[in-house]
Amino acid sequence: MLKRFPIIFSTLVNIVLWHGTSAWACSVCFGGAGDDAIDGYNASVLFLMATPYLVVGTIIGGLIFTYRRAIKRREQAEAAEPVVQLAWDQEESGR
Amino acid sequence: MARSSAARKFDHAPSIDAARRPGFGGGKPPPPVRPTTPIGSNAWLGMVMLLGAEAMFFAGLIGAFLVFRLGSAVWPPPFQPRLPTGITAINTFILITSAVTMRVGLRANQRGESTGLIRWLSWTASLGVIFLTIQGFEWVRLIHFGLTVSSSVYGGLFYTIIGFHALHVFGALIWLMVVWLKTRYGAITKQNYVGLQICAMYWVFVVALWPALYGLVYLY
Numbered sequence: 001m002l003k004r005f006p007i008i009f010s011t012l013v014n015i016v017l018w019h020g021t022s023a024w025a026c027s028v029c030f031g032g033a034g035d036d037a038i039d040g041y042n043a044s045v046l047f048l049m050a051t052p053y054l055v056v057g058t059i060i061g062g063l064i065f066t067y068r069r070a071i072k073r074r075e076q077a078e079a080a081e082p083v084v085q086l087a088w089d090q091e092e093s094g095r
Numbered sequence: 096m097a098r099s100s101a102a103r104k105f106d107h108a109p110s111i112d113a114a115r116r117p118g119f120g121g122g123k124p125p126p127p128v129r130p131t132t133p134i135g136s137n138a139w140l141g142m143v144m145l146l147g148a149e150a151m152f153f154a155g156l157i158g159a160f161l162v163f164r165l166g167s168a169v170w171p172p173p174f175q176p177r178l179p180t181g182i183t184a185i186n187t188f189i190l191i192t193s194a195v196t197m198r199v200g201l202r203a204n205q206r207g208e209s210t211g212l213i214r215w216l217s218w219t220a221s222l223g224v225i226f227l228t229i230q231g232f233e234w235v236r237l238i239h240f241g242l243t244v245s246s247s248v249y250g251g252l253f254y255t256i257i258g259f260h261a262l263h264v265f266g267a268l269i270w271l272m273v274v275w276l277k278t279r280y281g282a283i284t285k286q287n288y289v290g291l292q293i294c295a296m297y298w299v300f301v302v303a304l305w306p307a308l309y310g311l312v313y314l315y
Binding site (some may be wrong): 037044056 | 135143144147150151154155157158159161162163164165166167168
């Protein structure tokens with residue numbers, strides 16, 4: 001494989017330099033400007049690009065909302081019933 | 096008699112004032128202990144992740160639909176049966192009502208009313224069954240009129256997207272029936288409600304998904 005590397009490399013370079021249009025990187029490059037299929041793919045790509053942000057943003061927003069609501073409920077519960085302090089007598093610990 | 100090392104430590108004990116410094120255990124009292132229970136259960140968090148994955152799954156299907164829908168000059172394609180938008184609108188209302196009954200059932204459980212929860216779960220399951228039954232009847236009619244998975248891209252897209260949603264509703268229905276049985280036999284209570292909570296989350300997800308799919312596949 002290593003011995004054939006120069007041949008393979010020079011073949012690839014020749015393809016790119018002299019036959020670039022025959023070896024497009026994008027396997028779905030087709031059509032011209034204004035083609036309906038292009039519009040369809042563009043819309044689909046934009047939608048799928050935005051969806052992860054929407055999903056993750058919704059999840060994170062839900063988590064933040066739930067966290068804040070839980071803190072608020074906890075504070076309300078503590079206001080109704082104060083948390084019992086640790087049984088640590090300061091004078092006693094100073095012996 | 097020689098004293099022990101522990102006893103000798105108190106020979107040069109610090110004074111009381113020194114002992115009251117924070118390093119020696121004195122100083123300000125510690126902050127009050129707060130409960131460390133998590134905000135949501137692990138099952139709840141897991142369900143959130145599952146719903147995110149399901150949302151991405153349906154986003155992929157919707158993306159495929161958009162490619163063909165916007166890539167066609169004429170939609171629906173000619174010589175294809177038209178979808179039953181009217182009866183499906185009623186079906187949509189039925190499914191949305193099932194989400195409302197599920198929510199009412201959750202509230203009943205929060206009040207500790209297990210009989211109320213069972214009643215509202217029964218209503219939710221019944222509405223889900225009605226939804227799937229109407230969907231099935233409509234599909235049989237569409238197949239009779241020539242719209243099948245292999246008849247055209249239109250048919251393939253329709254049955255794939257709507258079919259996967261129906262499959263999710265069916266799975267949610269099975270889960271709902273299990274939750275109903277668990278409630279009936281006392282496994283789900285006001286204190287032990289995580290199973291009910293995550294089932295309700297999944298049900299509301301499949302219900303909330305349907306109007307988007309209806310609008311896209313049936314109306315757009």
